Amino acid sequence: MSHTAHIPSHRKPRRSASKLALRAGVAGGVLSTIAVAGAAGPASAEPVTETIEMPTLGSLGTDLSSAVAASAEASQQEALGQSLEAQEAAALQTAAKEAKKAKAEADRKAEAERAEKARQEAEAKAERERAEARAEAQARASRDSARTQLSTTSASSQSDSGSGSSNDSGSSAGSSSESTQVSSGTAASIVAFARAQVGDAYVTGGTGPNSWDCSGLVQAAYAAAGIDLPRISYQQSSMGTSVSLSNLQPGDVLYWGSRSGSYHVAIYVGGGKYVGAQNSSTGVVERSLDWDPPSGAVRLL
Structure with a gap:
């Protein structure tokens, strides 16, 4: 046990x-x-x-279905947002391309317009230059013709003067005739030279051959007749003898201002007209005394 x-x-x-x-x-x-x-x-x-x-299986299924639906809806919203963003980006890109294209087209049109304007201006300038060249050629031909005629007139005057001095009449009569003929020939030379420059340009200080100021033209016209004058207008108007405007003769020097302080001069060419280098707008012109009445005149011949 x-x-x-x-x-x-x-x-x-x-x-x-x-x-x-x-x-x-x-x-x-x-x-x-x-x-x-x-x-x-x-x-x-x-x-x-x-x-x-x-919890019951039925409740779990309902909750799960709701969660799945909510997740699906959130995914759908996110996908929709991404799609909208993509569409906006594509629209912005397209708009940028269109704006760039429009700007390029506008620049091209503006450049074409500028080129066309420049072409038109160039053509207009060329036409003006051609017209000026034609006018200058015509003026030069006219001046050459006038100078040729002037030389012929001067030679004829000198020949007539020699013939008068050999005249059998008294010596005093011969001297008087020679003086009158020489004066007439000199005045004609001055007038012819002045008229030959009509159409030339006015340039301050100009003394020719294609541009003048007022005293430069008067000095050159008298030099063509063999007479030396000072260069300045008030010096020219201070020479010679003062004459009234009602007793003018071709070749007289007209002045504006006072005789010893004139600011402008011109040459009386007869017929109530004068030739002068007026200003840069008109150049050398032949005008009536009434157009711009002078202050006085002097006779140098």
């Missing part, structure tokens, strides 16, 4: 096995119940039961 056979056991009594009950409701939304019963004391004690309520 075992030496422990009569020793009572000191182990605690076994507890009864726990019980677990799970009740699940399907598609009806019935709450599931899990019952767990455990004996807290001896086998003869009352079982302890605990109930835990769990």
Whole structure:
């Protein structure tokens, strides 16, 4: 016999096995119940039961469907936003290309207009230059003709003067005739030279051959007749003898201002007219005394 056979056991009594009950409701939304019963004391004690309520499968399915729908809607909204952004970017890019194209076309048209305007201006300038060249050629031909005629007239005057000096009449009569003829020939030379320059340009300080100022023209006209005059207008008007405007003769020097302080001079050419280098707008012109009445006149012949 075992030496422990009569020793009572000191182990605690076994507890009864726990019980677990799970009740699940399907598609009806019935709450599931899990019952767990455990004996807290001896086998003869009352079982302890605990109930835990769990969500139904139907509720889980609804929540999952809602979440999936919300996620799908969010994805759709994001995709729509990205699509709109892409469309806006494409529209901006297209607008930029169109604006660039329009600007290039406008620049091309503006350049074409500038080129056309420049071409027209160049043609107009060329036409003006051709017209000026023709006018200058005609004026030069006229001046050459006048100078040729002037030379012929001067030679004829000198010949007549020689013939008069050999006349058998008295010496005093011959001297008077020679003086008159020489004066007439000199005045004609001055007038012819002045008229030959009509149409030339006016340039301050100009002394020819194609541009003059007022005193430069008077000096050159008298030089063509062999008479030296000062260069300045008030010096020219201070020479010779003062004559009234009602007793003018061709070749007389007209002046504007006072005789010793004149600011403009011209040459009387007969017929109530004068030739003078007026200004840069008109150049050398032949005008009536009434157009710009002079202040006085002097006779140098």
